[in-house]
Amino acid sequence: MLVNGNESELIPVSDRGFQYGDGLFETLAVENEAPIFLSRHLERLRRGCERLAIEYPGSDILTEEAVRICKTSRSAILKIIVTRGSGSRGFRISRDVTATRVLSIHPRPAFQIDFPITGIHTILCKNRLGINSSLAGLKHLNRLEQILARIEWDSPRIQEGLMLDSDGNVIEGTMSNLFLIRRGVLMSPDLSRCGVAGIIRALVLEVAQGNKLPIQVKSITIDDLERADEVFVTNSVIGVWPVIGFDRFHYEIGPLTRRIMQWLDERQE
């Protein structure tokens, strides 16, 4: 683990990441020592820092540290955290605060390997996402909504829970973005009021557009989920997981989901 470039597993209590969740994070797949889509993750991190008025540590130093920590990792997960840094008590930000960066490497859960092929079962979470356009899209450190949602199920048969916003729109999974396919149109929830704008989500939209697949990013309802022909979720570690069950609804792993998975594989190579 690297804390501001030094091997350490500790941070100061006064760090605003600990005090207030005042920071951002990125989670990346690592394959053969390489963090996948690193530059895209760093670009999202940079833009997130800009929106929260956190000093961005810089892509050069983060890349150098990412490469250093991924050495000898054949298959792993890299987590990058950037917080506003240590400060005095209170929400107010002092001018002389310096951002904290933490890079850590984690094992990849082995049981997940089959899910891109078998598909997954999902449920609807009771816990909802608050609406806040200032925070929408950001992968920030305020994650209690996801934690409360994740507490809702314990069965190993369920791999993900889907979450609504406080108005009842379907937004995303607790740890993934959501896609629906209906009559050849690829749909994904609008994330301008809440949710995390994932790197793989952006890539899926890119490859779909590049391959002339009709796309709609819009408000999605439970009815849309019911009527969908294909459903899948995405994130940087899992890639694409086809959804074969959502509460009482069942889906096939369809041809467009397979094609999108193939387009993504080609992009990564």
Added chain:
Amino acid sequence: MLVNGNESELIPVSDRGFQYGDGLFETLAVENEAPIFLSRHLERLRRGCERLAIEYPGSDILTEEAVRICKTSRSAILKIIVTRGSGSRGFRISRDVTATRVLSIHPRPAFQIDFPITGIHTILCKNRLGINSSLAGLKHLNRLEQILARIEWDSPRIQEGLMLDSDGNVIEGTMSNLFLIRRGVLMSPDLSRCGVAGIIRALVLEVAQGNKLPIQVKSITIDDLERADEVFVTNSVIGVWPVIGFDRFHYEIGPLTRRIMQWLDERQE
């Protein structure tokens, strides 16, 4: 500073307080070595832990540590943080996790001493509070909404910013609860959908009820603020600050605000 009872200023990066803001906190005034209203704060903390399914460390140990850390402090601020503890990556909670407790003591800002007498100026923040009844009332560690709101002003003439929820209801200040008085009725925003249910707020409602003052806890609008005869904010460190300015509105420090301040003083003695 005490981390799990030991003098330390460091916590593990793996602490879920740092990873996700997965915890709660309390801020108390300390006078002559005594944390004020400690048992009420610990009771709120216990109930908060219950709601988030965090193991409560226990009032005996927290009281012992609070007394220990407040030794020699004539006038100070005590902050108590309880997080879910250290865990593996991911939102899911492992069964064997043990809560982390951190107690720290901080100086009291000297410039605030006059505000109970002079009153304060406030503004309306553009940043709003997301609605989430699962988190409403809790003093949890997900505080980005308050931080973004606090960034909105820098003038030392402004002491607090008032925040609306995403539906436009007036909820609270960035660090305080809000009260309005109109024609002899004490009003405070309903906090069942967002906001922090403060210890002093509960006390104000108690003493008002004990003294037969009519009370309304309900949805509050900007119009209610415009029509109010008296306005004040509360928290455990500041006590009561009368509001004399809110954007273009001006208020007198009224007789009922003064009476409530007196009732509170009597309760503390």
